[in-house]
Amino acid sequence: MKTLALKLEQLSDAPAAEILDSLRQLERKTSLVFTLLKASVYSIVLQQEILEGNGDEGGEGGEGEGEGDDTLGL
DSSP states (O other): OHHHHHHHHHHHHSOHHHHHHHHHHHHHHHHHHHHHHHHHHHHHHHHHHHHHHHHTTTSOOTTTTTHHHHHHTO
16 A cells, blocks of 8 residues: 555656656557457457358358458457
């Protein structure tokens, strides 16, 4: 608890511009992680559709349709 109080005191003494710059950097990093997560999920879904499609070469392929659209909304 003392550590938290000390950190809060240090933050309150810091200039607002420095805090805002730190928050902007954090926001950039967070959005990069989110983008990478979306790309990974899309890649996994696409890979699964391809693998399922190889087993159903003679079929319509109706199972996989529309699934890719859901991942775009992440």
